[in-house]
Amino acid sequence: FGERCGNANLCSIIPGLVLKLKESCRAGERLHMLTSVARFVSEIANLSPNKYQPYVGASAFAHKGGVHVSAVQRNPETYEHIRPELVGNCQRILISDLSGKSNVLAKAKEFGLDIESKDPVVMEIVSELKELEAQGFQFEGAEASFELLMRKAMGSIRKFFDLLAFRVIDQKCKEDEPPQAEATVMVRVGGRTEHTAACGNGPVNALDNAIRKALETFYPELKEMSLVDYKVRVLPGQPGTGAKVRVLIESRDKKEKWGTVGVSHDIIEASWQALVDSITYKLLRDKGRRESRD
Numbered sequence: 001f002g003e004r005c006g007n008a009n010l011c012s013i014i015p016g017l018v019l020k021l022k023e024s025c026r027a028g029e030r031l032h033m034l035t036s037v038a039r040f041v042s043e044i045a046n047l048s049p050n051k052y053q054p055y056v057g058a059s060a061f062a063h064k065g066g067v068h069v070s071a072v073q074r075n076p077e078t079y080e081h082i083r084p085e086l087v088g089n090c091q092r093i094l095i096s097d098l099s100g101k102s103n104v105l106a107k108a109k110e111f112g113l114d115i116e117s118k119d120p121v122v123m124e125i126v127s128e129l130k131e132l133e134a135q136g137f138q139f140e141g142a143e144a145s146f147e148l149l150m151r152k153a154m155g156s157i158r159k160f161f162d163l164l165a166f167r168v169i170d171q172k173c174k175e176d177e178p179p180q181a182e183a184t185v186m187v188r189v190g191g192r193t194e195h196t197a198a199c200g201n202g203p204v205n206a207l208d209n210a211i212r213k214a215l216e217t218f219y220p221e222l223k224e225m226s227l228v229d230y231k232v233r234v235l236p237g238q239p240g241t242g243a244k245v246r247v248l249i250e251s252r253d254k255k256e257k258w259g260t261v262g263v264s265h266d267i268i269e270a271s272w273q274a275l276v277d278s279i280t281y282k283l284l285r286d287k288g289r290r291e292s293r294d
Contacts, residue, residue: 009053010027011038011053011056012054014034031086034055034056034087034088035056038053055082055089059092062091062094063079063092064094069102073102104129104150105122107146121153125150128153136235137246137263138261141259142248142260143258144258144259144281145260145274145281158284160283161187161189162187162189163186163187164188165184166183166210167184168183168207168268181199181201181202181203181205181206182197182200183199183206183210184210185211189215189218190218194214194218196213197210204230204271207272208271211276221283222282222283224254225253225278225282231248231249232247232267233248235263244265245265245267246261246262247263247271249271260277261273262274262277
């Protein structure tokens, strides 16, 4: 599997033999399962999949620059040495400060959004994207946040709740005991105000518990949603503890996983931004599924 030095990486050797050297082998008969098998092995070995791995990595067929995306949409062979479907992978269009209209239109198609290339909202989205990236936002691992950004620009998103206030207390009473975190949240849903408090393992977990507790009364489907990854990156700029931070959150429910992002000088505020996007995305997806069934 190539997870240790000296181990031959069959994820690269097998497609190289079959697709490049045109050799026949039994594994080549099921080459379309290669990516799913690689990720399954990573899962049972408790390893994080290497997104830069040839053929099977999540970024093996990813495109970022606007010129690249425009070319790939016309002819994938300009930047892809094989069709990703041959190894069970897929093409990905990334969103960053290098993005142009082609990236936005490609993501709109992927998200199922109806938007024309000449629509002024496209350039509005590109402009806002570049401005947010300059502030420290990054959407490569937070495509749910980018989809929400696009829907807001198009005026096609419902606001499921309004924040009225939140407060987080992290209190340490004794030197040899862990601190106690408590969060209080006040939200309004459909004219009704909900004021709740919750404890947690740290201030961010307490805030997550409090907002869920407040909203599950109105949206019981949030009970099936869970946070599976939480990352904090200190951004360059102001040195020391006054620096901005970027928070990336990965969430999941029974059907899919999605990523959201928040940026602020305050780690709690950045976490709040990412948490709100995650919850909004979950509610939006569930609403879309109900409407498609009806």
